[in-house]
Amino acid sequence: MTRNPRDNRAFAIVCDSLCDLPLPVFEAAGVVPLAQVVRVAGTDYRDCVDLDPSDFYVQISSTHGQVNTFAPSLDEYVATYDRLVAEGWKDVVSLHASSAMSDSFALAQEAASRVTGARVEVVDSCGTSGQLALVLACLVSARDGGCDTDEALARVREGALAARCLVVPAPDARPTLSKLRPKPGLLRRADSLRVRAMGARRLFAISDGGESREVMRATDLQRLAGNMARTMSSYSQVVGPLTYVEISAGVPRLLSIIEKPLDTNEFVSDRAAVLNTNPCTTCQLGIGAVGIAYMPSSLLSAREASGILCMQD
Structure with a gap:
């Protein structure tokens, strides 16, 4: 997400691809996707970036037992945050699937501790799939409605507990x-x-x-x-x-x-x-x-x- 100099939004948003939104929606909403990794027969692909969901329904049927999923590497989290810092963002809110289900939240916390030049707030959505998508929508709505970072964090955490x-x-x-x-x-x-x-x-x-x-x-x-x-x-x-x-x-x-x-x-x-x-x-x-x-x-x-x-x- 390249920042427009006229962009008056208070913070950048990062979110796991586990929210089940396609890449065009991420882009239109101004959200940076952290693509999970899908390993098919020994080859790694980025979720929703390298793999089309519709085509994958067919592909997974023919590769039964040869498909695994992983969170991205710690370096990928750090690189994502560093790119946003380089674009001029001072605040980043990073939203992740439930820490009880995925390692993504823990990796994001570790990556955030290594970032300099910006405030990176990592939020556990307490959910996945559509639940994570609704919590993300709460966050985007707050940002686009003019909330500052702290106001948006309060709203998204309330949404995470209510979803x-x-x-x-x-x-x-x-x-x-x-x-x-x-x-x-x-x-x-x-x-x-x-x-x-x-x-x-x-x-x-x-x-x-x-x-x-x-x-x-x-x-x-x-x-x-x-x-x-x-x-x-x-x-x-x-x-x-x-x-x-x-x-x-x-x-x-x-x-x-x-x-x-x-x-x-x-x-x-x-x-x-x-x-x-x-x-x-x-x-x-x-x-x-x-x-x-x-x-x-x-x-x-x-x-x-x-x-x-x-x-x-």
């Missing part, structure tokens, strides 16, 4: 929604095989602490969708109307199953965007994963979110 995510990985996926394995490898594999043998799908919730937990299993996606709607309804009773985004990994027709229970009078919710997962998220959740991320509309309206998450140059 939620419900996700159903693909039936054959082994979702990496935590850096820590809940069970030893052999037991975890046996559990995964048992789920697939039953034809069950699992619903995971990501809380304000950035940790995931399995909510329920069902062979019928409609049952999981009903649980998602009830969970959102319960939250809405506390915080009021919700702004949400839908998340799709290569099978958009499944979103209609997720949407149907949301057509209710029990709570008010407005969709801001449909996000197609970037390759890194697709690797983690599998093709056919679906989900919903949401936050109180009082913090970010659907119109605000849509104007940022759907913008293109």
Whole structure:
């Protein structure tokens, strides 16, 4: 993001590609992407930069077992911040996926400590995918609305604590929604095989602490969708109307199953965007994963979110 001398924005923004936004949206929103690394059959690619998400849905199907994902190197974080300093930015806000799920936040903190000439504030979004995207939209909205760095930090941290995510990985996926394995490898594999043998799908919730937990299993996606709607309804009773985004990994027709229970009078919710997962998220959740991320509309309206998450140059 080259700074225009007439640019009066108070700070630069850096964000993980795990927010599942395409490169043109990053560019249009004035956000520097930190591309995660996707290793396919021994070759490394930059998430959403070197890999087209649509093409990757086909590619991952033919390279099963040969795909891994990583955070960029520490040097890449330092180089990103140094470039912004060289462009004249004095303040940088760097937003990252949940520290409970990814090493990105810790690497960003270490890199920030090595930067001179600018203030680099590293923020844990407590989420990933669409949840991270909504928190990013909060930050962009605050910056573009004229907030200074401290005001924007207060708003984005409030958004991070308020955002939620419900996700159903693909039936054959082994979702990496935590850096820590809940069970030893052999037991975890046996559990995964048992789920697939039953034809069950699992619903995971990501809380304000950035940790995931399995909510329920069902062979019928409609049952999981009903649980998602009830969970959102319960939250809405506390915080009021919700702004949400839908998340799709290569099978958009499944979103209609997720949407149907949301057509209710029990709570008010407005969709801001449909996000197609970037390759890194697709690797983690599998093709056919679906989900919903949401936050109180009082913090970010659907119109605000849509104007940022759907913008293109």
